[in-house]
Amino acid sequence: MGPSGSGKTTLLDILADRICSDTIKGDILINGATRNTNIFRAVSSYVAQEDSLLGSFTVLETLVMAARLTMPSSVPGLTVTKRVQSIIDEMGLRVCENTMVGDVFHKGISGGQKRRLSIGIEMLSDPSIILLDEPTSGIDSASTFNVIKLISRLSKEGRTVVGTIHQPSSLVYEMFTNVVILTAGQTVYFGPRTKIISHFASLGYNCRQHQDPAEYFIDLANTDFEGHGDIVQLINGYASSAVAVRILNAIHADATGNHAIKSMLLTTPSPLQQFLVLLHRNLLNNVRNPGIYWVRLVTYTTLSSMVGTMYLSSNPKIVATDIVMLITYVNIYLVFLSIAVLPFFIEQRAVFLRERTNSGLNVGSYVLANFLGAIPGIFLIALSSTLLVGCLAGLNSYGVFLLVVFLSLVAAENLMHLISAVVPEFIIGMALGAAIFGWFILVMGLFVPAHAMPVYWRWSHHLGFLSYSFEALIFNQFGDDSTPAGLAVRAKYIPDTVHIGRDVAVLAGNAVAFELLFGLILYKFHTGRR
Numbered sequence: 001m002g003p004s005g006s007g008k009t010t011l012l013d014i015l016a017d018r019i020c021s022d023t024i025k026g027d028i029l030i031n032g033a034t035r036n037t038n039i040f041r042a043v044s045s046y047v048a049q050e051d052s053l054l055g056s057f058t059v060l061e062t063l064v065m066a067a068r069l070t071m072p073s074s075v076p077g078l079t080v081t082k083r084v085q086s087i088i089d090e091m092g093l094r095v096c097e098n099t100m101v102g103d104v105f106h107k108g109i110s111g112g113q114k115r116r117l118s119i120g121i122e123m124l125s126d127p128s129i130i131l132l133d134e135p136t137s138g139i140d141s142a143s144t145f146n147v148i149k150l151i152s153r154l155s156k157e158g159r160t161v162v163g164t165i166h167q168p169s170s171l172v173y174e175m176f177t178n179v180v181i182l183t184a185g186q187t188v189y190f191g192p193r194t195k196i197i198s199h200f201a202s203l204g205y206n207c208r209q210h211q212d213p214a215e216y217f218i219d220l221a222n223t224d225f226e227g228h229g230d231i232v233q234l235i236n237g238y239a240s241s242a243v244a245v246r247i248l249n250a251i252h253a254d255a256t257g258n259h260a261i262k263s264m265l266l267t268t269p270s271p272l273q274q275f276l277v278l279l280h281r282n283l284l285n286n287v288r289n290p291g292i293y294w295v296r297l298v299t300y301t302t303l304s305s306m307v308g309t310m311y312l313s314s315n316p317k318i319v320a321t322d323i324v325m326l327i328t329y330v331n332i333y334l335v336f337l338s339i340a341v342l343p344f345f346i347e348q349r350a351v352f353l354r355e356r357t358n359s360g361l362n363v364g365s366y367v368l369a370n371f372l373g374a375i376p377g378i379f380l381i382a383l384s385s386t387l388l389v390g391c392l393a394g395l396n397s398y399g400v401f402l403l404v405v406f407l408s409l410v411a412a413e414n415l416m417h418l419i420s421a422v423v424p425e426f427i428i429g430m431a432l433g434a435a436i437f438g439w440f441i442l443v444m445g446l447f448v449p450a451h452a453m454p455v456y457w458r459w460s461h462h463l464g465f466l467s468y469s470f471e472a473l474i475f476n477q478f479g480d481d482s483t484p485a486g487l488a489v490r491a492k493y494i495p496d497t498v499h500i501g502r503d504v505a506v507l508a509g510n511a512v513a514f515e516l517l518f519g520l521i522l523y524k525f526h527t528g529r530r
Contacts, residue, residue, distance in 0.1 A: 055103025110142025
């Protein structure tokens with residue numbers, strides 16, 4: 001416990017091996033032996049302050065998929081089912097097992113049920129050590145009591161449970177076994193809850209009979225406001241107290257004792273099983289979450305209908321330069337609206353981080369499942385949009401038109417994957433995505449043809465994938481047009497070396513490159529450590 005900024009979360013992250021800093025000093029012992037990272041990961045689980053859950057799945061589905069991503073491939077399906085059902089009963093989730101977790105599109109379970117579900121996910125591996133960061137954050141008092149009651153029961157089953165909490169109620173406080181109070185990174189008290197009142201009384205700080213002890217002691221340690229205690233006295237008073245001596249003696253006894261530690265590693269499913277589970281989950285999520293593809297599909301279809309009817313092939317007033325504008329608009333708006341999916345990718349990133357940290361999720365399996373899981377939705381968008389525009393406007397070679405638009409959308413989607421791994425917030429990501437697309441649109445060859453572009457900007461024309469889709473679509477429409485207007489368009493926008501096969505290959509290469517960079521950034525920087 002402790003006031004805001006006292007170091008609660010930092011201490012918990014150090015214990016959980018989530019901070020990689022050369023400035024950390026001291027030892028972390030498990031059963032008296034120096035912590036081994038692999039053994040620690042095998043026996044522990046960490047429940048973060050925020051619930052990282054996918055809202056389009058039920059409680060039961062969430063636990064089943066988490067179990068299949070956590071338990072080794074050798075565990076029989078019946079065992080997995082029994083474990084999930086046991087967790088549902090232990091966490092008190094039976095009443096909502098078939099209810100969606102909930103998001104902006106689905107009404108879901110309560111905040112307290114989400115907390116219990118988050119704890120339940122980490123209990124699937126039956127950890128001996130559970131670390132919880134603010135497990136009662138953002139939930140009401142009744143839910144707080146039930147969550148802490150559940151955590152207390154887990155500790156009584158023989159597990160080591162360490163959690164941070166900001167301001168517990170008196171009922172919640174009474175369930176604690178040992179208490180640590182921090183202020184500015186210093187220990188004010190560490191020992192049994194039953195000894196804390198007498199300890200502070202010995203320093204001259206008496207908690208009144210009907211006063212909430214937790215609130216009183218946290219206020220003493222809070223240097224942000226007047227009325228706090230003498231911090232130096234509190235720190236020194238604890239360091240020289242009998243409570244501190246007993247704690248230090250217990251630590252010393254553990255460190256010098258002969259404790260046999262069983263060598264164990266975190267056992268996880270095979271990368272193939274993880275890939276299959278993730279692919280299934282992604283496909284279901286893409287179907288159930290309207291914001292990922294369905295909203296865009298409606299938007300694309302509506303705009304494509306408008307564009308197609310505006311450029312009807314039966315309209316004799318439509319000339320070659322108008323078709324260039326049509327192709328440009330289709331090329332731009334289909335790609336640009338990919339930005340709308342960025343918030344959902346960032347939401348999924350939080351789930352990935354939890355699963356990688358606690359369950360040893362394979363990054364390659366995750367990236368490949370993301371890539372393949374997006375293909376059906378992207379193809380449906382490309383198919384519906386190009387059918388409407390191509391048929392109504394009478395464009396040439398529909399197959400090539402569909403292929404180029406589809407690959408442009410895949411490249412744009414994978415670029416959003418990459419951006420989601422780089423930016424901390426989706427607002428920044430949307431601004432960055434808009435800036436990149438704006439840059440690619442400017443240099444793709446419409447406003448200033450590539451051959452007329454200044455040398456110092458020509459490199460960016462070759463860098464942007466929209467340049468290749470624009471070139472391929474223009475050539476697909478006007479490559480065989482021998483009319484004066486068609487020849488003029490080709491002379492202005494299409495270089496002599498154009499080749500649709502090359503453009504298609506470059507678009508596919510961009511899509512793959514963006515996804516590989518996405519995976520590399522996840523692997524190197526999204527490790528759960530800071």
